Amino acid sequence: MTDSPQHPDGALLGGRYRLENQIGAGSMGTVYRARDEFLGRDVAVKVVRTAAATAEEQQQADAESKILARLNHHSLVTLLDAGTHLSGPGIQQLYLVMELVEGADLRLRLQDGPLAPRKVAQLGYDLAVGLDYMHDAGVVHRDVKPANIMLFDYRGDDARLRAKLTDFGVALIAREPQLQTGTFTGTAAYMSPEQARGHNVGTESDIYSLGLVLLQCLTGVPAYPGPALESAVARLLRAPAIPESMEAGFRVLLQAMTALEPQDRPSAHEVSLALYELAVTPRARHRMNQPLIPADEAERIAAVRRYNLLDTPPDGAFDRITALAARLFSVPVAIVSVVDTDRIWFKSHHGTDVEQIGRDPGLCASAILQDEAWVVPDARVDPRTLTNPLVAGEFGLQFYAGVPLHTRDGYNLGTLCVLDREPREFTRDEVLTLEDLAAIIMNDLEMRLENQRTLTS
Known part of the structure; x- marks a missing residue:
């Protein structure tokens, strides 16, 4: 059974959804404007053309409708409810109740x-x-x-x-x-x-x-x-x-x-x-080459200042981390970066003498927008990076993997990143190792901050 019967205006589904008028139709079903009489709101009800003719098909339809009904995301029209109604002798038909969207497609x-x-x-x-x-x-x-x-x-x-x-x-x-x-x-x-x-x-x-x-x-x-x-x-x-x-x-x-x-x-x-x-x-x-800006940028910059990292002398503890990262991942460059308002300052840098770059071309400015590792296996063909000056220019960057340095209160100071001039794959285990190294850096920073607070209290 594939064709659903015509539902007259005023039909009641599930004891609460009163169909008003048809507002759309497709190969898989018919959409009606309806009134949810229990909650007193307008909804859209789609009666799906495929019906369940056997107990097994009915059980599968019920299970799937329950999963779909749990989907809740701002980029999805909300599925409010789902159910079945008797469309013929022994035939249960699925209907989906969705938020009613007023506007163009x-x-x-x-x-x-x-x-x-x-x-x-x-x-x-x-x-x-x-x-x-x-x-x-x-x-x-x-x-x-x-x-x-x-x-x-x-x-x-x-x-x-x-x-x-x-x-x-x-x-x-x-x-x-x-x-x-x-x-x-x-x-x-x-x-x-x-x-x-x-x-x-x-x-x-x-x-x-x-x-x-x-x-x-x-x-x-x-x-x-x-x-x-x-x-x-x-x-x-x-x-x-x-x-x-x-x-x-x-x-x-x-x-x-x-x-x-x-x-x-x-x-x-x-x-x-x-x-x-x-x-x-x-x-x-x-906007005159302004960098990518997180929504909480003012608070993030305040967190950067709180840890007193910018323009400080070389630090042996962090230098050992970047050297270890370079050895572990067999890459020529490893960096502990701090993303400032208009620059990316390298607190520790292994394999390069550069101490800072502008924020706009730096991939770390993109990496801090993520809440997880940001990996670019081949920057020459990746749409996120192929026009970046570090990729297209003299430096010739081809591989980048960066993990945000998360503070305890949820801000990303910068990254621990590894770079290569050759494309390469980065396994899930390698991502986890890079995240562990970043966690060590942040644990050290938190301990230093706590010690400063103790000394000044």
């Missing part, structure tokens, strides 16, 4: 033409962090497309559009077996090659679809137009056309996101980091 916005690159990076960042959250929860969306992306402009000046991903009607739990192998799931113009083949799909499929959406945002036209079958087959025969005139960072990122083989695509987390750089760096350059 990306499909309508693109009718006016392509978007500016910075706006594309901003919207893409919102979507990537939402997908990262979903994927971490083990959920694959499977239908990332402009019509499923809602746009918001909270300030009303169109300066920073935000995006939310909606419509989880075809989402699946990534770790569960997929029973529909050999059939299409998703929308032809944006489906991944593995979807086009009817194969099982994982989180990488969402990355491919998001890549096609971002490409259309930049060019104004879909990469694979035409009838469904023709569109689906086209991506198996050729890669999407990415204009040579496109900004290098976007070009490299989109080529990676739309790689034919799923294992060659970046994760949603990696995509979000790349898009963040693409969104922020042009703005920083426009």
